[in-house]
Amino acid sequence: METELDAFILMFPLSIIDIMVEETNSFALGSEIGWNDVTHNEIWCYIGCLLFMGLVRLNAIDSFWSNDIYGQPFIRNLLKKKRFHEIHRNLHFSDNETSDKNDKLFKIRKVVEILQSTFQLNWNPSQYVTIDETMVPFKVC
Secondary structure, three states, rough: OOOHHHHHHHHHHHHHHHHHHHHHHHHHHHHHOOHHHHHHHHHHHHHHHHHHHHHOOOOOOOHHOOOOOOOHHHHHHHHHHHHHHHHHHHHOOOOOOOOOOOOOOOOOOOHHHHHHHHHHOOOOOOOOOOOOOOOOOOOOO
């Protein structure tokens, strides 16, 4: 691994991006008038926006594209606001028509299975594992 992106791809494989592109386009064709197929690059940009938005908190998502002091040039240069919302509205990980409706995770089942196998393959915890208290809720008596 040479870059942070390599580390990210190790745990979040490209096959998930393929699923996101395929299923989002499939869903949007049936629901969005004038849909332009989402590309792999746009999905990467969308994920980048979400990660950035998780670090920089604003009151409204649209504030990231504003031209005032809250606006974020990084986000504005990554994806247009309209396209971000189109992807967000149509984002899918499975085919609603062919998925097993009895499976409570049917909408994300394929991704969960890929992540489970990827994590098992690429992360082998040592004898000592530290868990930050902010990651696990606890109650003081």
